[in-house]
Amino acid sequence: MMKDPLASYPGYVLRRAAHASGAELTARLEPLGLRQSDVSMLILIEANPGITASALGRMLDIQRANMVPILKRMEDAELIAREAIDGKSVGLELTRAGTAKLSKARAVIDAFEAELLERVPVEHRNHLLPALNALWREPDQQG
Amino acid sequence: MMKDPLASYPGYVLRRAAHASGAELTARLEPLGLRQSDVSMLILIEANPGITASALGRMLDIQRANMVPILKRMEDAELIAREAIDGKSVGLELTRAGTAKLSKARAVIDAFEAELLERVPVEHRNHLLPALNALWREPDQQG
DNA sequence: CATGATTGCTATTGTTCATAGCAAAAATTA
DNA sequence: TAATTTTTGCTATGAACAATAGCAATCATG
Numbered sequence: 355m356m357k358d359p360l361a362s363y364p365g366y367v368l369r370r371a372a373h374a375s376g377a378e379l380t381a382r383l384e385p386l387g388l389r390q391s392d393v394s395m396l397i398l399i400e401a402n403p404g405i406t407a408s409a410l411g412r413m414l415d416i417q418r419a420n421m422v423p424i425l426k427r428m429e430d431a432e433l434i435a436r437e438a439i440d441g442k443s444v445g446l447e448l449t450r451a452g453t454a455k456l457s458k459a460r461a462v463i464d465a466f467e468a469e470l471l472e473r474v475p476v477e478h479r480n481h482l483l484p485a486l487n488a489l490w491r492e493p494d495q496q497g
Numbered sequence: 498m499m500k501d502p503l504a505s506y507p508g509y510v511l512r513r514a515a516h517a518s519g520a521e522l523t524a525r526l527e528p529l530g531l532r533q534s535d536v537s538m539l540i541l542i543e544a545n546p547g548i549t550a551s552a553l554g555r556m557l558d559i560q561r562a563n564m565v566p567i568l569k570r571m572e573d574a575e576l577i578a579r580e581a582i583d584g585k586s587v588g589l590e591l592t593r594a595g596t597a598k599l600s601k602a603r604a605v606i607d608a609f610e611a612e613l614l615e616r617v618p619v620e621h622r623n624h625l626l627p628a629l630n631a632l633w634r635e636p637d638q639q640g
Numbered sequence: 641c642a643t644g645a646t647t648g649c650t651a652t653t654g655t656t657c658a659t660a661g662c663a664a665a666a667a668t669t670a
Numbered sequence: 671t672a673a674t675t676t677t678t679g680c681t682a683t684g685a686a687c688a689a690t691a692g693c694a695a696t697c698a699t700g
Contacts, residue, residue, distance in 0.1 A: 359540055376512055408679075413499060474631045549648095
């Protein structure tokens with residue numbers, strides 16, 4: 355049996371866990387024609403109707419330049435609509451089809467998240483989310 | 498303030514945490530001229546001298562095809578050496594320079610991992626690694 | 641020995657993410 | 671108000687990473 359010293363590195367295990375679970379979620383969303391970033395955007399647009407592309411990008415840590423093709427794809431699929439706020443900014447909203455698609459996606463995601471948590475032994479389960487949130491957000495941003 | 502319903506999705510938070518910590522580690526390794534995959538390979542080669550490229554790829558979940566350029570880069574940098582095991586397989590080993598480089602990298606990584614854990618509130622800290630390991634490895638592979 | 645699996649590789653593609661630059665439109669400041 | 675700075679949405683581009691298909695040589699198996 356090979357030695358695997360990497361198993362004790364939180365950073366490495368984090369990487370592997372994220373990759374594994376990400377690949378699985380991507381596969382489950384594929385039949386809906388959505389990617390992970392699509393769904394997170396749909397969720398945030400639904401929760402914040404009229405949000406601008408740049409504000410959305412800031413929440414998701416996606417650069418403005420990289421938002422363009424993603425939003426274009428979702429607009430072409432008629433999942434979102436853009437409405438001018440002023441001469442510069444554009445607000446985003448879900449279309450009816452977008453809302454319907456999101457509810458399907460949410461079912462997939464909810465099931466997935468539940469299964470994910472089930473894999474974690476009960477004694478660790480409730481610690482996962484707060485621990486990860488602490489890793490992600492800078493200490494001063496956590497308030 | 499924008500609503501962020503994503504903060505309660507373990508899968509999403511996992512993704513963000515992995516991305517954030519990964520970017521930081523990449524930045525810290527950059528002065529050494531190493532990437533994350535380089536270091537994980539160096540660690541595994543040191544722990545398992547003579548390991549083949551394909552076995553290494555299996556441990557790291559990197560396809561054989563994608564191992565080629567990585568190993569070539571590290572061989573060109575004279576961090577690793579290849580030695581024929583038989584007519585087909587090739588064993589990998591660290592060179593002296595590779596061992597020296599790894600010890601520097603390990604210092605960086607150890608500091609990084611320690612800081613990572615420090616960000617996690619103490620009551621959650623010891624749960625992170627086992628929880629993540631449970632997510633990553635399939636239930637039947639955990640024994 | 642014949643078949644099948646493994647190894648290391650080439651070639652190619654797709655996705656993601658980062659940077660630089662740009663014009664138009666705010667917002668800020670003097 | 672006028673001048674300057676910032677923000678927004680975009681184009682273009684390149685690096686890194688990962689996935690697939692295919693191939694010849696070699697090894698393991700029945």
